[in-house]
Amino acid sequence: MPKSFITLNKLKIGYYLYSITESDFYIHNLEISIKYRGKGYFKQLIENIKQTAKTNNCQTITLQPEYQNDLSNFDTTEKLKQLYNSYGFNQINELFFRLQL
Numbered sequence: 001m002p003k004s005f006i007t008l009n010k011l012k013i014g015y016y017l018y019s020i021t022e023s024d025f026y027i028h029n030l031e032i033s034i035k036y037r038g039k040g041y042f043k044q045l046i047e048n049i050k051q052t053a054k055t056n057n058c059q060t061i062t063l064q065p066e067y068q069n070d071l072s073n074f075d076t077t078e079k080l081k082q083l084y085n086s087y088g089f090n091q092i093n094e095l096f097f098r099l100q101l
């Protein structure tokens, strides 16, 4: 599965795993390294994802906001969903959020 990294002065501070199905860019997992969280790098992560999706001629980005995993530091799924909403992702069914490019 393809993996892309977010860098800060050449240091890898985050990554996302993705796959492409037809014109959808699906995010399997994303993470900012623990010591770099809460410093505003989410925007950079999303911009990087959008750029890679566009480069691959994708029209949508889909992900499943999931706070109940080993990596998550969010108290509730609601907060994580609000974050994705604020970046233009809309809920398409019980599980998935999608951004139209």
Ligand SMILES: CC(C)(COP(=O)(O)OP(=O)(O)OC[C@H]1O[C@@H](n2cnc3c(N)ncnc32)[C@H](O)[C@@H]1OP(=O)(O)O)[C@@H](O)C(=O)NCCC(=O)NCCS
Binding pocket: 030, 031, 032, 033, 036, 037, 038, 039, 040, 041, 042, 043, 045, 063, 064, 065, 066, 067, 071, 072, 073, 074, 075, 079, 083
């Ligand atoms: C989710 C994640 C990528 C966000 O990255 P980040 O660099 O920490 O986010 P930022 O510092 O840019 O913050 C983005 C927003 O999220 C909010 N936020 C960040 N951590 C939060 C937390 N633990 N609880 C609630 N809100 C939080 C920030 O307040 C900020 O809100 P604002 O834009 O209104 O100011 C990062 O926390 C992470 O890697 N978490 C572990 C993996 C995970 O949960 N992945 C999600 C699976 S879908």
